[in-house]
């Protein structure tokens with residue numbers, strides 16, 4: 001029998017705790033739809049979370065799950081995947097977890113090219129703790145800790161992953177729900193470190209202070225901001241500032257950590273093979 | 280234009296948090312909102328089974344079923 005997304009959810013734990021119109025639920029749906037379409041058995045998938053609004057997600061899934069400390073989901077996921085490479089390992093994190101508290105783990109997971117998938121929900125603030133600014137909050141945006149607008153520019157999460165060496169880097173939004181599901185599928189199938197950054201509404205904080213508290217307006221705002229990556233690259237700096245690129249940003253085939261580790265420690269690495277970076 | 284299909288659309292009222300996304304973004308205006316903000320399936324005959332509403336529902340509250 002064909003699997004359904006419901007086979008990957010834990011009905012006794014639902015409805016979830018997220019606010020009305022929060023994008024997290026749309027991403028959890030896309031993730032579980034992707035697992036069903038890939039026909040992965042829940043016991044062969046490990047969902048790893050940290051802290052934040054996503055920190056509850058391990059309770060909502062019927063896959064194997066690991067709930068770690070703040071910012072450390074990728075560190076635990078690295079250990080899980082390295083100890084048992086046959087498992088499909090996926091981290092579910094927000095921007096606070098992934099690139100603010102956990103920024104160091106993020107760049108090193110990408111650099112090592114660990115064969116796992118990071119789904120990073122970027123809603124531009126720390127929702128769980130009351131709407132403080134994070135390392136992705138755009139310059140001048142209002143948050144509870146920057147009532148006049150934040151004075152720092154935010155990270156571009158995809159460019160960070162690309163610069164650190166990730167094999168697969170893509171961005172989309174919860175408005176683009178079908179593309180989201182398909183990118184998650186592709187990211188899981190692609191060897192090495194895969195990132196899917198999902199721009200997502202937090203109507204309760206970021207939306208209320210900067211755009212609109214209505215979930216429908218937030219969804220339409222995402223639609224207006226998102227530009228296919230090719231078109232984005234042709235835009236002027238001013239236009240780019242008002243938009244973000246969506247689609248596949250990096251797709252490459254650098255050997256993943258486990259493969260390289262086995263080769264080196266099996267003594268099979270030919271001297272001329274190098275590390276894929278010309279070294 | 281995609282063809283309308285004969286559909287049964289179920290909204291699980293216990294899960295729905297009345298965010299309005301299904302009604303606000305359905306390309307075929309299948310839903311209307313009641314006074315309390317909860318969505319009602321008022322024009323199911325227009326539905327093209329595009330799945331934008333169930334995939335975008337943050338609370339897994341919508342089930343689409345093709346009848347014919």
Ligand code: SF4
Nearest residue numbers: 018019022053127202
């Ligand atoms: S605070 Fe924001 S991110 Fe957290 S559940 Fe509410 S809407 Fe979602």
Ligand code: SF4
Nearest residue numbers: 295296298299301336
């Ligand atoms: S999208 Fe889902 S939660 Fe939101 S109003 Fe529609 S059925 Fe309710």
Ligand code: SF4
Nearest residue numbers: 305326327329330332
């Ligand atoms: S599947 Fe949903 S969004 Fe698409 S036409 Fe039908 S009711 Fe509207």
